Amino acid sequence: MSHTHTKYYYPYVSPFDPCKPISPKSYVTPPQLYLGFQPPNLPQYDPKEALFRGTLWPALYSKYDKKGDRGDVNE
Amino acid sequence: MSKPKTMPPEYYELLEQIQAVDFALVELNLYLDTHPQDYEAIQQFNTLTYESKKLKKQFEKQFGPLMHFGRSYSNYPWQWDDQPWPWQV
Amino acid sequence: MWYYEKKLQYPVKVRECNPRLAKYLIEQYGGADGELSAALRYLNQRYTIPGKVIGLLNDIGTEEFAHLEMIATMIYKLTKDATPEQLKEAGIAPHYVNHDKALFYHNAAGNPWTAEYIQAKGDPIADIYEDIAAEEKARATYQWIINVSDDPELNDSLRFLREREIVHSQRFREAAEILKEEKDKKIIF
Numbered sequence: 001m002s003h004t005h006t007k008y009y010y011p012y013v014s015p016f017d018p019c020k021p022i023s024p025k026s027y028v029t030p031p032q033l034y035l036g037f038q039p040p041n042l043p044q045y046d047p048k049e050a051l052f053r054g055t056l057w058p059a060l061y062s063k064y065d066k067k068g069d070r071g072d073v074n075e
Numbered sequence: 076m077s078k079p080k081t082m083p084p085e086y087y088e089l090l091e092q093i094q095a096v097d098f099a100l101v102e103l104n105l106y107l108d109t110h111p112q113d114y115e116a117i118q119q120f121n122t123l124t125y126e127s128k129k130l131k132k133q134f135e136k137q138f139g140p141l142m143h144f145g146r147s148y149s150n151y152p153w154q155w156d157d158q159p160w161p162w163q164v
Numbered sequence: 165m166w167y168y169e170k171k172l173q174y175p176v177k178v179r180e181c182n183p184r185l186a187k188y189l190i191e192q193y194g195g196a197d198g199e200l201s202a203a204l205r206y207l208n209q210r211y212t213i214p215g216k217v218i219g220l221l222n223d224i225g226t227e228e229f230a231h232l233e234m235i236a237t238m239i240y241k242l243t244k245d246a247t248p249e250q251l252k253e254a255g256i257a258p259h260y261v262n263h264d265k266a267l268f269y270h271n272a273a274g275n276p277w278t279a280e281y282i283q284a285k286g287d288p289i290a291d292i293y294e295d296i297a298a299e300e301k302a303r304a305t306y307q308w309i310i311n312v313s314d315d316p317e318l319n320d321s322l323r324f325l326r327e328r329e330i331v332h333s334q335r336f337r338e339a340a341e342i343l344k345e346e347k348d349k350k351i352i353f
């Protein structure tokens with residue numbers, strides 16, 4: 001069940017846009033959009049790592065970094 | 076007026092162990108709310124519940140009660156209202 | 165009834181005395197998609213939802229109070245030792261002149277919390293989809309706060325809270341499936 005966590009799109013860029021256009025723009029599509037009804041016996045993090053990540057299951061973990069620190073577009 | 080004491084590093088270590096076990100319990104609890112037939116998850120839930128109780132007993136012996144209203148024992152004098160509170164540490 | 169436990173759900177650490185961040189965080193304290201709204205929304209809906217999903221609403225509603233306490237802790241730590249001058253620089257003088265350092269249930273723009281933020285339609289499908297949307301909105305709010313915050317330790321706690329919204333959304337999506345389920349038919353994995 002592999003999917004990308006970020007989607008991109010290209011807004012129209014006008015020659016009269018006052019700010020430097022950001023293109024492409026991105027939005028986040030985290031795993032709960034794809035998992036469906038969670039199947040039993042999915043692999044788990046150990047409790048310490050689960051706490052640190054905010055979920056017990058790698059299948060539900062979604063990494064989020066500040067825009068700019070993320071390595072995708074300069075948004 | 077006496078200043079409240081600063082908590083030692085063991086306080087933070089033990090607290091984090093409890094937070095980790097209790098967090099896994101929250102996760103399993105919510106999961107079981109929608110998966111009530113998952114036998115293995117229930118077993119894991121019960122094992123971790125035991126683990127959590129054990130850790131809290133140890134924590135409370137050193138740092139005082141974690142819960143009020145009769146869920147934890149108190150020494151003399153009454154310890155529940157001792158600082159620090161969770162938002163202060 | 166509820167019992168209080170003298171611990172946070174997740175450790176909250178703040179590296180810098182930067183009261184400006186408190187101004188943003190208050191959105192998740194008393195804002196439309198904040199933790200107070202979430203807790204009250206779910207605990208209120210649980211009275212009129214089918215038995216199969218009452219437990220979930222009860223438990224997520226309870227967890228949201230632990231998140232509210234984390235947000236309060238962040239704001240408390242960011243402001244408790246800040247001088248009036250620092251608060252003024254951070255743009256929270258309007259809050260200060262009314263409340264001093266007291267927390268108040270309002271959003272980042274200063275609007276007080278209102279029950280209009282939380283829906284209770286009484287229709288189980290409408291309510292559960294409302295809850296899914298609420299979780300996604302809370303997740304988005306955490307993203308925008310992380311984007312404007314440069315305190316790495318604070319962001320660590322905010323990432324935890326963002327991830328919790330993802331798990332809550334997942335469980336509410338499952339609850340929707342449970343409500344849709346036809347009698348005697350097993351949910352297909």
Ligand SMILES: [Fe+2]
Pocket residue numbers: 202228299302328329332
């Ligand atoms: Fe939530």
